[in-house]
Amino acid sequence: MKFLIIIPAHNEENNLPFTLDSLQRQNFKDFKIVVVNDGSTDRTSEVIKRYTENDGRFETINLQKSAHQPGSKVVAAFKKGLSTQNLDEFDVICKFDSDIILEENYLQTVANAFIENPDYGLVGGLLYVEKNEEWVYEGNSNKHHVRGPMKAYKKECFLQIGGLRETLGWDNIDAILLQNSGWKEVVLPELHVKLIKVKGADYTIKPADYYGRYFYFLGLNRFLTYVAAVKEAMKVKSPSFLFQIISSYEKCKSQNLELKITKDEKKVINQQRWNQFKKKWFKT
Known part of the structure; x- marks a missing residue:
């Protein structure tokens, strides 16, 4: 090899x-x-x-x-x-x-x-x-x-x-x-x-804005994004963090920012995340 x-x-x-x-x-x-x-x-x-x-x-x-x-x-x-x-x-x-x-x-x-x-x-x-x-x-x-x-x-x-x-x-x-x-x-x-270096140390983007943009560019739909946002907000025990993530996501969506994945790939990603959600919460 x-x-x-x-x-x-x-x-x-x-x-x-x-x-x-x-x-x-x-x-x-x-x-x-x-x-x-x-x-x-x-x-x-x-x-x-x-x-x-x-x-x-x-x-x-x-x-x-x-x-x-x-x-x-x-x-x-x-x-x-x-x-x-x-x-x-x-x-x-x-x-x-x-x-x-x-x-x-x-x-x-x-x-x-x-x-x-x-x-x-x-x-x-x-x-x-x-x-x-x-x-x-x-x-x-x-x-x-x-x-x-x-x-x-x-x-x-x-x-x-x-x-x-x-x-x-x-x-x-x-x-x-x-x-x-x-x-x-x-x-x-x-x-x-x-x-050696902590990841993200050079980025100027705020954590909540990062998560909102991340969920958008990953191609997640609203439901899965909101679920993921709740999870991140619970980690830091901050309701405002939740709304900041959602605001960032919705801002990207309103601007219709270009995704680097196809429609079919977006479907695959959402299906995979949905399967994870069902497995965790419904034990399916």
Whole structure:
């Protein structure tokens, strides 16, 4: 198996060396890395140069500065890197973040999982963050969902779902679509991925506005959005948080903002969420 690893990077001079070093230390060697320097204004380009000059498996492309928005920016950068490569040469396509540290056996373990399980379409480990000088499970998502910082797709699966979408919620849209196409999303809990930077730290969008926009661009209908909004509001014990989420969602809907999914894909996503709702509340 050969891996194509695309790493979008924006002002990551302090974090990127840890990511690239951990990839160089992999006991699995058959990979190619494209670091997409996404309008960095720090020394990210100098960091990348140290690797591209000394390791033929590393390449880079440079993009102009763009607005830093959740979802769309990082996927746009990923797709720019992807477009420079001949996908016929690869078996696995990875979207990795520029602030993670992988165990030395990470790629080999993922490769073995794909080889031994032909129906695996998306594989990854679990995210860990540093707290009180210890690495602990991040816990922001269920342990059966491969998080955005370390996505590894079997190429056939990646192509079948139409790649990644430049939108908020892309890292849930992919999972829903691939499962609907008969592929499996699998988390390997023995693989610990260290996340250096807390996600969302660079975003200026407010949490309630984020959730409202996320539910809209995910394609959820009103009922499912309101149910999800109640769930998020209950977590923070704030009725106002609920109404702020709904307001954000309705604002997007009134503006008829463009979705990056088709009508059929929207139906699939809503059906999947509805099935989850029924399973939880009606035990069906």
